[in-house]
Amino acid sequence: GGIKDLSVEEKVTVKSKNLDVLAEYKKSNRKRSANFVVIGHVDAGKSTLMGRLLADQGAIDKRTLDKYRQEAEKIGKGSFALAWVLDQGSEERARGVTIDIATNKFETEKTAFTIVDAPGHRDFVPNMIAGASQADFAVLVIDSSVGKFESGLKGQTKEHALLVRSMGTQKIVVAVNKMDAVQWDHGRFEEIEQQISSFLTTAGFQEKNIAFVPCSGVLGDNIARRSEDPHAAWYSGRTLIEELEDSEPFTHALEKPLRMTISDVFRGGVQNPLSISGRLDAGSLQVGDQILTMPSGETAMVRSIEVDSDPSDWAVAGQNVVLNIANIDPIHLRSGDVVCRPSSPIPTITTFTTKVLAFEHLMPMQVDVHRGRLHVPARISKLVASLDKASGAAIKKRPKIVAPGTVARIVVEMDHAVPLEAPTRIVLRSGGSTVAAGLLE
Numbered sequence: 005g006g007i008k009d010l011s012v013e014e015k016v017t018v019k020s021k022n023l024d025v026l027a028e029y030k031k032s033n034r035k036r037s038a039n040f041v042v043i044g045h046v047d048a049g050k051s052t053l054m055g056r057l058l059a060d061q062g063a064i065d066k067r068t069l070d071k072y073r074q075e076a077e078k079i080g081k082g083s084f085a086l087a088w089v090l091d092q093g094s095e096e097r098a099r100g101v102t103i104d105i106a107t108n109k110f111e112t113e114k115t116a117f118t119i120v121d122a123p124g125h126r127d128f129v130p131n132m133i134a135g136a137s138q139a140d141f142a143v144l145v146i147d148s149s150v151g152k153f154e155s156g157l158k159g160q161t162k163e164h165a166l167l168v169r170s171m172g173t174q175k176i177v178v179a180v181n182k183m184d185a186v187q188w189d190h191g192r193f194e195e196i197e198q199q200i201s202s203f204l205t206t207a208g209f210q211e212k213n214i215a216f217v218p219c220s221g222v223l224g225d226n227i228a229r230r231s232e233d234p235h236a237a238w239y240s241g242r243t244l245i246e247e248l249e250d251s252e253p254f255t256h257a258l259e260k261p262l263r264m265t266i267s268d269v270f271r272g273g274v275q276n277p278l279s280i281s282g283r284l285d286a287g288s289l290q291v292g293d294q295i296l297t298m299p300s301g302e303t304a305m306v307r308s309i310e311v312d313s314d315p316s317d318w319a320v321a322g323q324n325v326v327l328n329i330a331n332i333d334p335i336h337l338r339s340g341d342v343v344c345r346p347s348s349p350i351p352t353i354t355t356f357t358t359k360v361l362a363f364e365h366l367m368p369m370q371v372d373v374h375r376g377r378l379h380v381p382a383r384i385s386k387l388v389a390s391l392d393k394a395s396g397a398a399i400k401k402r403p404k405i406v407a408p409g410t411v412a413r414i415v416v417e418m419d420h421a422v423p424l425e426a427p428t429r430i431v432l433r434s435g436g437s438t439v440a441a442g443l444l445e
């Protein structure tokens with residue numbers, strides 16, 4: 005003997021506690037999880053504002069913050085310290101997880117928030133698309149200082165807002181930022197509110213789902229605490245945090261069949277040789293469950309679960325989880341794959357109809373379909389109609405070509421079958437750039 009037969013691995017078994025997960029969830033008082041994406045023009049103050057949120061909510065330790073402050077002051081840019089906060093908190097990197105979307109987490113009394121995207125990046129759109137596909141709502145940051153607001157509106161502000169709406173995001177919180185720079189000019193705020201509001205409704209957001217907060221990321225005014233500046237006394241509305249907390253209802257489908265898109269696969273831990281991470285899009289799950297991964301059709305067993313980095317016996321839709329699993333060969337697991345139950349697998353399809361926002365001219369053409377990190381070669385086979393952005397009604401049937409900035413319904417045929425079902429946010433890319441993004445119907 006001597007040579008051990010490695011092909012026969014021992015099966016791991018973990019006894020299920022057979023919990024009624026929904027009942028557990030209801031009595032747990034667990035904080036609700038909410039993801040949001042931050043959008044807005046370069047230099048609107050997105051990084052500073054998010055750094056402020058993380059710092060004010062205690063998501064960053066004082067020593068690190070002091071270190072950033074010192075470094076920032078050394079180069080004469082005190083406020084940059086807050087922006088640098090965003091580069092911290094990626095301990096996932098140290099665990100060997102590859103992330104191209106920086107995630108940052110902070111908590112309020114009721115909610116565990118995750119900021120999904122990389123607001124510091126200049127080349128923002130590809131990251132934002134990945135972020136937007138996981139967002140419950142969006143925070144749009146506007147630079148209120150004179151001249152900047154107008155140029156921002158012409159720039160990325162519109163593009164980003166249209167994109168998140170096209171991908172199915174319903175709620176948007178507008179942080180009218182840098183109000184300190186305009187001495188809290190009430191008229192300025194109202195002018196911005198009016199213009200942005202009219203633009204956002206044209207983009208398809210409902211008025212009741214749009215909120216405005218005048219604030220200053222640098223000073224922390226109206227972020228976690230009310231501004232004490234006498235010039236800001238005209239504002240008696242909510243702080244940004246209060247507005248974020250009110251971003252109910254999150255329509256997470258707790259009672260639907262289990263769906264989780266794998267964002268990362270990592271291996272090599274001593275206790276947990278194989279783990280997958282992602283967000284539970286629908287359903288629930290507990291330790292000891294059998295799962296099915298698609299498209300491989302292979303099953304695995306859930307050894308243990310982490311929810312927002314804490315061990316848990318169970319997880320429900322809306323939560324960001326790590327599943328430590330066994331009884332599967334990792335070659336069957338890829339980011340973009342979908343975890344479900346053997347009893348209700350996600351269908352695999354080759355053709356779908358989708359409503360998209362066009363970034364470039366669309367015609368019958370080759371594209372890549374991206375869903376999260378899954379991507380598949382495909383072609384646009386039919387332009388069904390161009391649509392009105394606000395109402396979704398058909399403006400022109402069977403157009404020969406769809407112009408950039410237009411919303412259209414199209415049919416896409418993929419080169420092979422993939423696990424996809426409505427409603428799913430998808431992106432179409434071609435030649436290295438995003439040509440359209442939208443929602444599978």
Ligand code: GDP
Nearest residue numbers: 046047048049050051052083182185220221222
């Ligand atoms: P981003 O590109 O949107 O992430 O913007 P940054 O957070 O990097 O900020 C861009 C610039 O605006 C920096 O010089 C900041 O110091 C400045 N800034 C950010 N927030 C505020 C604010 O609330 N008030 C003022 N006056 N300046 C700000």
